[in-house]
């Protein structure tokens with residue numbers, strides 16, 4: 047059953063994607079602005095024809111099941127594809143697989159009414175529109191229970207009030223998916239419901255857009271104010287109080303794809319580092335001959351391979367029929383280690399390139415900052431580590447005696463009970479026995 051081989055037919059597709067991304071998509075990174083700005087003339091002229099090539103090849107929006115026009119590729123194949131998309135910030139959108147639209151399309155596919163699917167899902171899948179997922183609020187993101195946005199029913203409408211924070215791409219989005227309190231007296235995890243807000247609804251205001259270093263212009267993470275925003279009752283996604291259940295639909299696969307894209311970014315740093323240390327001379331020899339440099343190369347390579355294996359194993363588990371909840375420990379582990387891998391690989395690349403590495407000619411400072419981005423967005427690292435630890439510890443039991451039964455004397459006791467007679471010696475005096 048175990049195999050690290052890729053089916054030859056699928057390998058052909060991966061080879062095509064790799065070549066296409068390297069030769070036609072990566073150049074966009076240095077000439078176009080935000081990849082979600084689908085109305086930008088450059089996007090229309092250059093990105094649209096590339097998307098057409100992907101559609102022609104049958105590789106468009108592969109995250110979707112066959113019922114939505116996708117190929118129904120499993121998570122393992124999607125992971126391998128995202129490893130290639132991640133080499134360029136335009137990779138995902140050229141292949142119709144960009145966050146947060148992928149996750150939002152999964153929510154709409156599960157919970158949308160037929161009209162909502164027609165109005166939002168279909169154009170979203172075609173990338174005729176883009177979307178936003180606004181959960182975080184200014185008073186805190188790591189703890190969703192501090193969210194204060196409310197929605198109350200008024201006749202056939204919901205009236206929404208509150209603020210949302212760091213809502214990526216709100217400025218380009220045709221609709222925003224938000225979470226709001228609908229039953230303040232319910233259990234904390236059953237208080238909130240999910241809604242679609244069409245972007246043009248009166249009462250939605252972008253107070254300010256925030257950017258971060260290395261991301262490029264314009265700033266696209268919106269601080270939103272929602273003042274008496276009225277939406278029809280059917281704009282609630284899922285049942286009242288089920289916001290957290292609805293949110294889960296989008297997180298598992300998305301985190302895995304994100305991890306493979308981060309792996310791609312880290313691998314690019316590594317490739318550049320290897321080339322550089324083989325090229326740069328100091329004290330009569332190339333950097334690659336210095337043992338301290340060799341140690342860095344070895345550590346980075348091992349770190350990349352460990353991370354890749356962890357992601358692929360988790361994707362494989364998902365493909366074996368385990369639902370995301372059952373493998374939440376594995377997904378959280380992937381999410382929690384991703385920032386460290388990106389951080390370590392980009393800072394090593396920066397350092398080994400010397401002054402050139404620190405300069406704006408190199409991508410390493412951007413990647414380094416991006417490692418902080420991936421450690422915060424979609425839940426901070428600490429929260430995912432807590433999940434890993436909590437899930438791991440569920441597999442163990444506390445010991446009910448003062449000293450654990452794995453002390454040497456206890457192990458010897460059991461071993462002598464089992465095999466003592468074969469040793470032909472009285473237990474306490476046997477020469478191999480410890481002094482305890």
Ligand SMILES: Cc1cc2nc3c(=O)[nH]c(=O)nc-3n(C[C@H](O)[C@H](O)[C@H](O)COP(=O)(O)OP(=O)(O)OC[C@H]3O[C@@H](n4cnc5c(N)ncnc54)[C@H](O)[C@@H]3O)c2cc1C
Pocket residue numbers: 146179180181182184185186187188189211212213214215258267418419422423424425426427428429
């Ligand atoms: C680039 C970017 C894009 C984003 N896009 C979106 C988006 O589209 N939609 C959206 O809803 N949100 C988005 N976010 C918000 C993101 O989800 C939050 O930043 C994140 O949840 C952390 O919340 P916070 O920023 O309020 O930090 P805080 O919750 O204030 O956390 C502050 C610090 O405390 C640490 N911390 C938090 N909890 C614990 C804990 N239990 N134990 C120990 N330390 C802890 C954090 O790691 C952090 O270092 C985005 C964020 C970034 C950076």
